[in-house]
Amino acid sequence: MKKKTASACVTIPYKPRYPQTLIHQALETHRFCVLVTHRQMGKTVCAVNHLLKSALLCSRPAPRYFYIAPFLKQTKLIAWDYVKCFSAPLPGVKLSETELCVQLPSGAKIWLLGADNPDALRGTYADGVVLDEYAQIKPDVFDEIVRPMLLSRGGWVLFTGTPKGQNQFYELYNYARKAAQQDGESWWCGVFPADETGVISPQELEEIRRRTPEHLFRQEYLCDFTADAEDVLISSSLVSQACARQYGGAEVAHAPKIVGVDPARFGADRSVIFKRQGLQAFAPVVLHKTDHMTLAARAAQEIEAFRPDAVFIDAGCGGGVIDRLRQLGFCVTEIHFGSTPLKAGQYANKRAEMWGEMQQWLQAGGALPALAELKADLCGVRYGFDAAGRLKLESKDELKARSGRSPDLADALALTFALPVRKIGRGSGEFARTEYEVL
Numbered sequence: 001m002k003k004k005t006a007s008a009c010v011t012i013p014y015k016p017r018y019p020q021t022l023i024h025q026a027l028e029t030h031r032f033c034v035l036v037t038h039r040q041m042g043k044t045v046c047a048v049n050h051l052l053k054s055a056l057l058c059s060r061p062a063p064r065y066f067y068i069a070p071f072l073k074q075t076k077l078i079a080w081d082y083v084k085c086f087s088a089p090l091p092g093v094k095l096s097e098t099e100l101c102v103q104l105p106s107g108a109k110i111w112l113l114g115a116d117n118p119d120a121l122r123g124t125y126a127d128g129v130v131l132d133e134y135a136q137i138k139p140d141v142f143d144e145i146v147r148p149m150l151l152s153r154g155g156w157v158l159f160t161g162t163p164k165g166q167n168q169f170y171e172l173y174n175y176a177r178k179a180a181q182q183d184g185e186s187w188w189c190g191v192f193p194a195d196e197t198g199v200i201s202p203q204e205l206e207e208i209r210r211r212t213p214e215h216l217f218r219q220e221y222l223c224d225f226t227a228d229a230e231d232v233l234i235s236s237s238l239v240s241q242a243c244a245r246q247y248g249g250a251e252v253a254h255a256p257k258i259v260g261v262d263p264a265r266f267g268a269d270r271s272v273i274f275k276r277q278g279l280q281a282f283a284p285v286v287l288h289k290t291d292h293m294t295l296a297a298r299a300a301q302e303i304e305a306f307r308p309d310a311v312f313i314d315a316g317c318g319g320g321v322i323d324r325l326r327q328l329g330f331c332v333t334e335i336h337f338g339s340t341p342l343k344a345g346q347y348a349n350k351r352a353e354m355w356g357e358m359q360q361w362l363q364a365g366g367a368l369p370a371l372a373e374l375k376a377d378l379c380g381v382r383y384g385f386d387a388a389g390r391l392k393l394e395s396k397d398e399l400k401a402r403s404g405r406s407p408d409l410a411d412a413l414a415l416t417f418a419l420p421v422r423k424i425g426r427g428s429g430e431f432a433r434t435e436y437e438v439l
Helices: 020-029 043-057 072-087 139-151 168-182 202-211 214-220 236-243 292-306 319-327 350-363 372-379 396-403 408-415
Strands: 002-004 009-011 032-037 064-069 094-096 101-103 109-114 128-132 156-161 187-192 257-262 270-277 285-288 310-314 333-335 383-385 391-393
Touching (some): 020 043, 043 064, 043 128, 043 156, 072 101, 072 109, 128 139, 214 236, 292 319
Antiparallel strands (some): 002 009, 101 109, 257 270, 383 391
8 A cells, every 4th residue: 555755655565455445435534433343354454554544644743643452462462563564664664662652754653552541641632543342442431531632633533343242332333323324424334244244255254153152153253242132033143144045036936926115214214125035035125215106106116027926015104105006006915013913922013923924034044135234124123022921022213212223124024024925826917916815
């Protein structure tokens, strides 16, 4: 990677790869970044090089940057060698082994510190700070010490680490997701599990999975904050396995085709059209800020092309879509998420039943499109039991208040399990304009 100094252009021995390339783009354009990664992804190398680049290009007088890990010994072990390696090509660079400090030719300094001695930071300023392994750093380190350091210079901060349960890093992750939706210019949140980055080969990842306790694998490699939680209905490992499957047309040809439509409730929510045939779910259509007439027109196109045996639509806010599709001659069924389920002794309402049936479908070998948003939606919903011992889910509003997002993609897929459907033989011109058979 080439860096320009005041008098020359030097090459630092760093060539970012995916997802480091994407991460660097986000770091360049956002002040507050939360980065959740799997083990051995290369986050420390990425963070160190961002510190070096920022320090080299800073035009303020006497720039100061800090890399902070939970313990000083840990900081030296995981980051100091990287700092020395990547700063070595810079002419006139000065290193202090005793202070773990590098001074660049421009006068900028980068310190490596441990959060176990936070008072060493008091009273100074910072142009940029990396808080690594944030799950193991006490929250007051940022609130009471680091945040005031950023004020006078408008400095940036990168929080990074691997999940360690539902602690302050999990709370920060949820906050960052909400903030990124409301203020995408200042906040960014990125999650990079091992089954998506390609850093670890599929063969080695499978070997790690076999030799590692499931909750640790989900936490350390699938970036699952809920790995130790007992109230998450669908686990990340179950979803990852489903994303690795794919069935050919002949393998699911015997099964009925079903479409689920979840219209948006609020401006930031997504309208989603999900198609499924047997064990194969297909890539959804996701629409943002779409009115009901536009959604109905798009749903009509998908029905014409897919020729489903059933179309289920959330009636809670989809009345306009339902009416328009019926006006166009399509046969659709409205589903009330709060209505009585078919298995009333097992589920508290229809939504819980659909999600329960979807979980069983995944366990039976269901195949999913590999979409990060879908994974997050499926793995984010908590469950409990009512006084009668029936399974119930946290509401959309509760989930949105907790995590900052509504599980629109997952709810659209769940709608394809609203009612049992039998495949009906049709002529070449028949599909869901005529009555389908719901068992």
